Amino acid sequence: MQHHSLRQAFKNTFLSPADKALWMLALPMIFSNITVPLLGLVDTAVIGHLDSADYLGGVAVGSMITTFLFMMLLFLRMSTTGMTAQALGAKDNQRLARAFVQPFLLAVLAGVIILLFRHPLMELAFHVVGGSQSVLEQARLFIEIRWYSAPASLANLVILGWLLGIQYIRGPVILLIAGNLLNIILDIWLVMGLGLNVRGAAMATASSEYFTLFIGLYFVWRVMKRRGITGTEITSAWRGNLRRLLGLNRDIMLRSLLLQLCFASLTVLGARLGSHIVAVNAVLMNLLTFTAFALDGFAYAIEAHSGEAFGARNREKLLNVWHAACRQAGLVALAFALIYALAGETIINALTSLPELRELADHYLGWQIVLPLVAVWCYLLDGMFIGATRGRDMRNSMVVAALGYGLTLLTLPVLGNHALWLALTVFLGLRGISLGWIWRRYWQRDTWFSSPGH
Numbered sequence: 215m216q217h218h219s220l221r222q223a224f225k226n227t228f229l230s231p232a233d234k235a236l237w238m239l240a241l242p243m244i245f246s247n248i249t250v251p252l253l254g255l256v257d258t259a260v261i262g263h264l265d266s267a268d269y270l271g272g273v274a275v276g277s278m279i280t281t282f283l284f285m286m287l288l289f290l291r292m293s294t295t296g297m298t299a300q301a302l303g304a305k306d307n308q309r310l311a312r313a314f315v316q317p318f319l320l321a322v323l324a325g326v327i328i329l330l331f332r333h334p335l336m337e338l339a340f341h342v343v344g345g346s347q348s349v350l351e352q353a354r355l356f357i358e359i360r361w362y363s364a365p366a367s368l369a370n371l372v373i374l375g376w377l378l379g380i381q382y383i384r385g386p387v388i389l390l391i392a393g394n395l396l397n398i399i400l401d402i403w404l405v406m407g408l409g410l411n412v413r414g415a416a417m418a419t420a421s422s423e424y425f426t427l428f429i430g431l432y433f434v435w436r437v438m439k440r441r442g443i444t445g446t447e448i449t450s451a452w453r454g455n456l457r458r459l460l461g462l463n464r465d466i467m468l469r470s471l472l473l474q475l476c477f478a479s480l481t482v483l484g485a486r487l488g489s490h491i492v493a494v495n496a497v498l499m500n501l502l503t504f505t506a507f508a509l510d511g512f513a514y515a516i517e518a519h520s521g522e523a524f525g526a527r528n529r530e531k532l533l534n535v536w537h538a539a540c541r542q543a544g545l546v547a548l549a550f551a552l553i554y555a556l557a558g559e560t561i562i563n564a565l566t567s568l569p570e571l572r573e574l575a576d577h578y579l580g581w582q583i584v585l586p587l588v589a590v591w592c593y594l595l596d597g598m599f600i601g602a603t604r605g606r607d608m609r610n611s612m613v614v615a616a617l618g619y620g621l622t623l624l625t626l627p628v629l630g631n632h633a634l635w636l637a638l639t640v641f642l643g644l645r646g647i648s649l650g651w652i653w654r655r656y657w658q659r660d661t662w663f664s665s666p667g668h
Contacts, residue, residue: 230534230538232531232534232535232537232538233538233541233542235519235535235538236512236515236516236519236535236538236539236542237515237542238383238515239378239381239383239511239514239515239518239519240511240512240514240515240542241511242383242384242386242387242511243378243383243386243387243510243511243514243515244507244508244510244511245387246386246387246390246391247390247507247508247510247511248504248507260401260402260405260406260415261273261405261411261412261415264405264411268346268348268349268351268352269352269411269412271345271346271349271352271353272349272350272351272352272353272354272355272356272412273352273353273356273412273415275343275345275349275350275352275353276352276353276354276356276357276360276412276416277356278343279336279339279343279353279357280357280360280361282339282474282478283328283335283339284364284367284368284371285470285474286467286470286471286474287321287324287368287371287467288371288466288470289462289463289466289467289469289470289605290317290320290321290324290368290371290372290375290463291371291372291374291375291378292375292466292517292600293317293375293459293462293463293466293600293603293605294313294314294317294371294372294375294376294379295375295376295378295379295514295517295518295521295600295601296379296462296517296521296600296601296602296603297309297312297313297317297379297459297462297521297603298310298313298314298375298376298378298379298380298521299379299380299381299517299518299519299520299521299522299524299525299601300313300521300522300524300525300601300602300603301313301379301525302379302380302381302521302522302525303521303522303523303524303525303526303527303528304525304526305526306525307441307442307443307444310380310438310441310443311438311443311448312452313376313379314372314376314434314438315448315452316452316459317372317375317376317459317463318369318372318373319452320372320459320463321365321368321369321371321372322365322368322369324364324368325364325365325366325367325368325369326364326365328361328364328368329361329362329364329365332357332358332361332364336354336357340353340354352412355412355413355416356412356413356415356416357416358416359413359416359417359420360416360419360420362420363419363420363421363423363424366420366423366424366426366427367423369427369430370389370393370423370426370427370430373385373389373427373430373431373433373434374386374389374390374430376434377389377430377433377434377437378514378517378518379517379518379521380437380441381518381522382433382437385430385433385437388429388433389426389429389430389433392425392426392429393422393423393425393426393429394422396421396422396425397418397419397421397422400414400417400418400421400422401414401415401418403418404417404418405418461605462603462605463605464605465605465606465608465609466600466605466608466609468609468612469605469608469609469612472612472613472615472616473612475616476615476616476619476641479623480495480634480637480638481495481496483623483626483634484631484634487630487631487634490570490571490574491574491631493566493568493571494571494574494575494578494631495578495631495634497562497565497566497571497575498562498575498578498579498581498582500565501554501558501561501582502582502585502589505547505550505585505586505589506589506593508546508550509543509546509547509586509589509590509593509594510593512539512542512543512546512593512594512597513593513594513596513597513600514597515539515597516535516536516539516594516597516598516601517597517600517601518601519531519535519601520532520535520536520597520598520601520602521600521601521602521603522601523535523601524601524602524603524662524663527663529663532662536594536598539594539597540594543590543593543594544590546590547586547587547589547590548586548587550586551583551584551586551587554579554582554583554586555583558579558582558583559572559576559579562575562576562579577631578631578632578635581632581635581636581638581639584639585638585639585642588639588642588643588646589642589646590646591646591647591649591650592615592642592643592645592646592649595645595646595649595650595653596608596645596649598649598653599649599653602662607649607652608649610648610652611644611645611648611649611652612645614644614645614648615640615641615642615644615645615648616641618640618641618644619637619638619640619641619644622636622637622640622641623637625637
């Protein structure tokens with residue numbers, strides 16, 4: 215009898231309805247997130263088997279520049295999720311239509327601007343990156359074609375954000391998996407089958423972006439139809455409250471810029487410490503990236519649930535979501551820390567066969583055990599603040615974290631590469647602490663449900 219009551223208590227604590235609802239959104243997003251690094255691996259494997267290293271370098275540089283630019287516009291997905299989830303909670307069809315149409319038009323416009331100004335943007339990026347001329351020549355060939363998909367790539371961010379916000383989880387999963395699978399098939403056919411090399415890799419990615427766009431628009435149309443959103447509501451949705459959207463997007467963009475600069479500086483500073491250090495950091499970063507993809511699944515789920523609770527002004531539901539997220543994501547972070555503690559060396563050995571890198575990686579493996587436990591809170595709190603569309607608070611917390619990161623880098627002459635990992639830990643920790651402090655103040659003053667500042 216006691217055994218049964220213990221089991222019941224465990225189920226009530228760790229598998230409450232809020233926990234199950236969180237997993238329903240988080241799990242599919244975690245699996246579809248994992249297809250993203252998988253695509254990178256296939257790209258590398260396909261191009262890496264060609265007869266010149268310049269091809270691989272060109273695709274790597276071209277992809278890095280493209281990712282940096284498009285990640286700067288990731289605010290399009292984040293703001294869309296928050297606004298859509300709030301409209302869902304408020305049961306307001308006009309707001310639901312506006313939450314899609316306004317950012318969608320903004321995304322297409324931004325994509326067209328990137329396309330029109332691709333040559334000066336490319337030259338600026340190459341000037342910053344530097345490196346061998348032959349590699350940059352291949353990168354130019356890649357970007358020339360890849361950026362034709364800019365309007366589709368950015369529009370897809372909005373579609374993904376809207377479907378997440380409305381909690382139609384099957385849509386984003388099919389989009390991510392179908393898009394990446396088509397990319398992989400086209401990659402193999404165009405690069406290896408037709409011998410188009412770097413151009414083939416770019417054509418594969420650009421084609422799959424437009425393919426994803428058409429499927430995504432079909433999903434959006436189906437959901438709108440099911441919710442009874444009329445054609446009039448859709449066509450008039452571009453008007454109204456655009457300033458709030460632009461203000462929110464400005465704040466999240468500044469936050470993304472700081473985030474990108476901090477991560478980019480890690481690579482630059484690692485390169486200055488020597489080729490072995492930059493290589494070992496790249497291997498270890500794979501572990502952090504994998505952890506981030508898993509924990510991001512929870513962040514997405516929180517965005518949708520907390521935004522809905524915010525829109526409905528439902529205090530109890532919001533706290534249930536938060537406590538469920540702390541329990542479930544906390545356990546996942548702990549599992550990652552344990553896996554890296556027990557099997558870290560085995561994972562490193564699978565990622566690299568070079569003995570000097572394996573030996574060097576052992577010195578920094580401890581950071582991989584600490585990082586999931588430190589990072590989990592900033593991912594979860596990010597989700598809460600995106601759901602509440604509090605962009606200004608997210609920007610401010612990122613400024614605090616970036617300052618802490620910069621100050622920690624002053625230990626570089628003393629600690630060497632350990633200083634880079636310490637700075638990253640401080641950066642992620644400060645993001646969680648500052649957002650947690652801001653959130654606590656809102657609750658103490660009972661102002662969380664008041665409208666965010668413009």
